[in-house]
Amino acid sequence: MATQLWAIAMVLFATIIGSFGALCFKMGSETISIDIKKLIKNHKLILGFLFYGISSIFFVISLSGGELSALYPVSAVSYVWVCLLSMKFLNEKMNKLKWLGIIIIIIGITFIGLGG
């Protein structure tokens, strides 16, 4: 089965939504507890799960239009989005080692795609 363009576009969309989900998770994680009542009131956490869920639904739909191995490299851009969001909204510092690590991870994921 050849991977179709709409499937690639859908994975890209899923990575953007998923990255915002990760950001919400991090923001919501600061106040987590085992108390269910407090968890339900943790809006950032709920929003994180919502984004994460929507992202994975789009990913599943895209899987029916392409191979896992071809769609994986596309999904790897989410690491770039998350680092950019971490810098902008969490004041985290990126350095050469971290960026190099991300580039190498993306290359690795592309290798896995080529091997699929």
Added chain:
Amino acid sequence: MDFESKSYLYELKVLDYFMKTKKEAIALVLLCTFLTAAGQIFLKIGSGNLSFSILKLLGNLPLITGFALYFLGAVILVIALKHGELSVLYPIIATSFVWVSFLSIIFLNEVMNSWRWAGVITIIIGISLIGRGAS
């Protein structure tokens, strides 16, 4: 201080006790990646007979299992994120590609080849660099 806020503080202390260092946060992310990888295998199996009927979707056990594993992985990820930088812990999720490669061989009858081995090794190198780059 009322009882509720006392028990809340206690719960936070319990959480902190188990995750004092970043190493434990990284270990939790690794556990999350394994669950996510297993989830993706189930989602792939479930996506084979995808339909838009709600009843059929609810009866699609591999799909439901996949989402449940995804959810569990997400819960563990949130606990881990509390104890480390997002820009460090999130890229470690790439370990799921390593797990998926191995699980695909076992459960989807896929074949491991040189590209895949190269990918697995490269990803591990990349994750190690991020670990070293962590402040």
